[in-house]
Amino acid sequence: xxxxxxxxxxxxxxxxxxxxxxxVVLDAAGIQRATTRIAHEILERNAGADDLCLVAIxxxxxxxxxxxGAQLSALAGRPIPSGALDITLYRDDVVARGVRPMPRPxxxxxxxEGKRVVLVDDVSFTGxxxxxxxxxxxxxxxxxxxxxxxxxxxxxxxxxIKVDFVGKNIPTSRAERVVLRARPxxxxxxxxx
Amino acid sequence: MKHLLGIEGMTRSEIELVLETSExxxxxxxxxxxRVPTLRGRTVINVFLESSTRxxxxxxxxxKRLSADAINVTRAGxxxxxxxxxxxxxxxxxxxxxxxxxxxxxxAGVPHMLAERVRVPVVNAxxxxxEHPTQALLDAFTLRQSLGSLEGRVVAIxxxxxxxxxxxxxxxxxxxxxxEVRVAGPPTMMPAGIEALGVKPCFSLEQALAGxxxxxxxxxxxxxxxxxxxxxxxxxxxxxxxxxxxxxxxxPEAIVLHPGPINRGVEIASDVADAEPSRxxxxxxxGVAVRMAVLYLLTGGQT
Numbered sequence: 001x002x003x004x005x006x007x008x009x010x011x012x013x014x015x016x017x018x019x020x021x022x023x024v025v026l027d028a029a030g031i032q033r034a035t036t037r038i039a040h041e042i043l044e045r046n047a048g049a050d051d052l053c054l055v056a057i058x059x060x061x062x063x064x065x066x067x068x069g070a071q072l073s074a075l076a077g078r079p080i081p082s083g084a085l086d087i088t089l090y091r092d093d094v095v096a097r098g099v100r101p102m103p104r105p106x107x108x109x110x111x112x113e114g115k116r117v118v119l120v121d122d123v124s125f126t127g128x129x130x131x132x133x134x135x136x137x138x139x140x141x142x143x144x145x146x147x148x149x150x151x152x153x154x155x156x157x158x159x160x161i162k163v164d165f166v167g168k169n170i171p172t173s174r175a176e177r178v179v180l181r182a183r184p185x186x187x188x189x190x191x192x193x
Numbered sequence: 194m195k196h197l198l199g200i201e202g203m204t205r206s207e208i209e210l211v212l213e214t215s216e217x218x219x220x221x222x223x224x225x226x227x228r229v230p231t232l233r234g235r236t237v238i239n240v241f242l243e244s245s246t247r248x249x250x251x252x253x254x255x256x257k258r259l260s261a262d263a264i265n266v267t268r269a270g271x272x273x274x275x276x277x278x279x280x281x282x283x284x285x286x287x288x289x290x291x292x293x294x295x296x297x298x299x300x301a302g303v304p305h306m307l308a309e310r311v312r313v314p315v316v317n318a319x320x321x322x323x324e325h326p327t328q329a330l331l332d333a334f335t336l337r338q339s340l341g342s343l344e345g346r347v348v349a350i351x352x353x354x355x356x357x358x359x360x361x362x363x364x365x366x367x368x369x370x371x372x373e374v375r376v377a378g379p380p381t382m383m384p385a386g387i388e389a390l391g392v393k394p395c396f397s398l399e400q401a402l403a404g405x406x407x408x409x410x411x412x413x414x415x416x417x418x419x420x421x422x423x424x425x426x427x428x429x430x431x432x433x434x435x436x437x438x439x440x441x442x443x444x445p446e447a448i449v450l451h452p453g454p455i456n457r458g459v460e461i462a463s464d465v466a467d468a469e470p471s472r473x474x475x476x477x478x479x480g481v482a483v484r485m486a487v488l489y490l491l492t493g494g495q496t
Binding site for chain 2: 088102103105106107139140
């Protein structure tokens with residue numbers, strides 16, 4: 001057996017070393033403003049925080065969900081339930097033969113039954129991740145609604161999927177990659193590389 | 194990974210890959226809908242030519258929780274009773290587009306032999322006195338849950354070391370993960386030259402358990418022995434059985450494992466098997482997760 005390749009090219013953004021270069025399209029202040037606005041939009045669309053829960057898509061969605069979750073909890077005056085969903089075992093590109101990406105534990109510490117679930121990811125691209133995440137959420141119960149919030153929408157949808165809340169629309173070519181990464185000082189930024 | 198034939202042929206990083214993948218698999222069994230679509234349309238054939246409840250059911254559940262179709266073949270009622278050779282039977286199963294063959298046999302080396310003859314990934318589910326790799330992986334997974342890491346931990350494996358495939362796989366697995374492994378049993382059950390596997394042979398239970406972090410009790414296989422290796426079950430139980438008294442020789446927070454099925458009152462007293470230090474049922478729970486990880490990794494088709 002040969003040493004396995006644990007982390008093949010992922011179709012969505014990953015945490016990256018910060019000196020990776022590229023063009024920064026959203027800095028820490030921009031990310032803060034975008035997630036604050038998204039939190040307000042989520043409350044507006046859902047007429048409040050009743051039955052609301054946040055589900056981060058592992059791993060890129062987790063830092064974004066933390067920011068949105070903190071804003072939402074502050075606005076609602078109580079903690080908003082949040083979970084983390086690993087969709088590796090639901091991805092359609094994994095079903096084909098190829099290197100196996102490592103699945104990571106899912107954490108859903110609440111029932112989604114009758115809830116308004118907001119899926120959170122860093123970048124929306126082909127729509128396949130959202131498709132897989134919807135399948136995964138539905139395995140946990142029947143929510144009243146599923147919505148999607150992303151920090152960056154870079155286009156190139158391959159499935160009829162729309163996102164409900166967008167931090168910033170960034171036109172890209174297919175060959176480019178969009179990454180959410182932490183700088184050495186710990187600040188988040190989004191770059192096109 | 195192409196096949197899972199034994200721990201002996203695995204690297205530490207391959208073992209850790211299986212264990213880390215198992216972490217995610219464990220959560221799936223805790224859901225209300227215990228199924229993910231990863232292996233939808235794949236076929237796992239369990240060829241169990243030696244009797245087994247736990248391992249066979251565990252592999253079957255593992256396949257089904259990944260949405261694969263699981264088919265079970267046993268010796269009784271198979272074409273082996275029409276004198277078809279094992280290799281021919283395996284080729285026929287492979288010709289029906291099986292994606293994984295899980296093989297248990299009472300003869301050592303059967304999974305290896307089949308792996309050379311079919312183009313399908315083969316998982317060794319126990320071959321004679323040789324290896325039982327998924328048992329060792331689930332043992333290591335269970336220990337990591339409690340201990341975090343096996344590095345520098347003292348593990349005592351007690352029982353019929355000579356005839357135990359679990360002992361052999363555990364020894365390879367635990368030493369590769371950095372543990373200090375001791376083996377103990379009556380002299381008739383200790384293979385000559387066992388030190389070559391990097392373990393310390395002990396000829397008394399006291400010596401093996403002193404300061405141990407982990408105790409793995411092996412099943413005394415009464416059906417395999419016909420009384421030749423020790424005078425009586427009662428004497429074995431008094432010299433090598435784990436009781437509250439002998440458990441006290443190990444570290445206070447020591448953990449007890451047993452691959453099952455347990456012989457209550459023979460190698461392990463009921464009050465130990467059912468008490469706090471025992472992780473025996475956790476082992477069974479974790480076995481499903483570890484086998485899901487193995488099936489997931491092997492069906493990737495990477496060599």
